[in-house]
Ligand SMILES: Nc1ncnc2c1ncn2[C@@H]1O[C@H](COP(=O)(O)OP(=O)(O)O)[C@@H](O)[C@H]1O
């Protein structure tokens with residue numbers, strides 16, 4: 061579903077506009093990141109979508125329909141909402157917390173149970189182990205996952221996320237970013253995600269909207285924004301913030317790489333390898349030097365040339381580097397100093413590795 065802002069202004073009494081003349085269309089299935097310094101109007105923008113705030117001027121539409129035409133509860137049930145401090149109810153179990161909206165929608169018990177199981181499985185949390193715990197019996201990262209799952213519970217087409225990972229340590233945040241990317245690849249929701257962390261914006265966003273004192277100053281893909289900042293403000297915002305946190309991740313690419321290759325075919329001096337957990341085939345020369353990947357279709361059609369040349373990862377690259385490149389791909393080839401293919405990192409192996417690193421902090 062699309063969300064469209066047309067000339068939207070919000071003025072809180074006696075103040076300068078919190079949001080000023082905002083024109084913005086969020087596309088179906090995209091993850092749009094709103095970013096900017098504190099007080100620039102991100103939260104206000106988000107809260108106007110589910111009518112926790114009313115615009116002073118202008119209109120907001122969902123799939124072309126003015127949101128004022130919806131009943132408030134109807135509107136909010138179609139929109140998932142996650143905030144930084146999770147908003148979990150402390151006296152309710154994990155399961156009860158996740159089920160809040162399905163209960164309001166009067167889903168039968170069987171359907172709710174099944175949904176909670178399915179949601180916990182999506183973030184690798186075991187139902188038996190976690191469903192009956194209370195929020196205080198979870199780590200910060202686990203609580204935040206439950207907050208995210210709650211916003212997904214009734215399968216709303218639109219999700220609003222207001223700095224959902226802001227309070228987490230850097231490693232847990234990275235894990236949840238990966239999980240969210242995977243969920244989004246699968247669910248294709250329209251997600252509007254607020255952050256003030258440019259790394260997070262670049263990792264997650266299909267597009268990024270940069271705000272400065274209530275105004276949208278630049279809208280574009282992460283690449284566009286990093287390459288062509290429209291003004292000094294955007295440029296310095298990126299520069300100041302665009303550096304990966306130095307968390308003490310010590311795992312290297314090779315530690316994460318799956319090395320389970322199966323020779324599939326060889327053609328003259330080229331060898332096609334397949335690998336568990338990946339749909340693509342990998343093309344190497346007779347010395348095992350990496351050439352590129354080939355799709356299944358091309359292999360079947362006997363088209364033995366690389367159709368995608370992914371930038372390979374070096375065996376000594378850090379997890380931070382890998383996370384920063386791991387976008388829009390499911391797997392990344394890992395090569396040694398001689399450009400020989402030594403393994404492949406899948407999103408699953410990356411997620412598991414990061415989860416292992418977090419181990420000590422969990423539960
Ligand atoms: N309920 C409110 N009443 C008065 N002013 C508010 C209220 N909420 C936010 N503001 C003001 O509106 C501006 C934008 O706030 P906000 O949308 O929360 O920014 P951000 O989420 O980007 O930090 C700030 O100047 C803030 O002080």
Ligand SMILES: [Mg+2]
Pocket residue numbers: 102103104
């Ligand atoms: Mg805010």
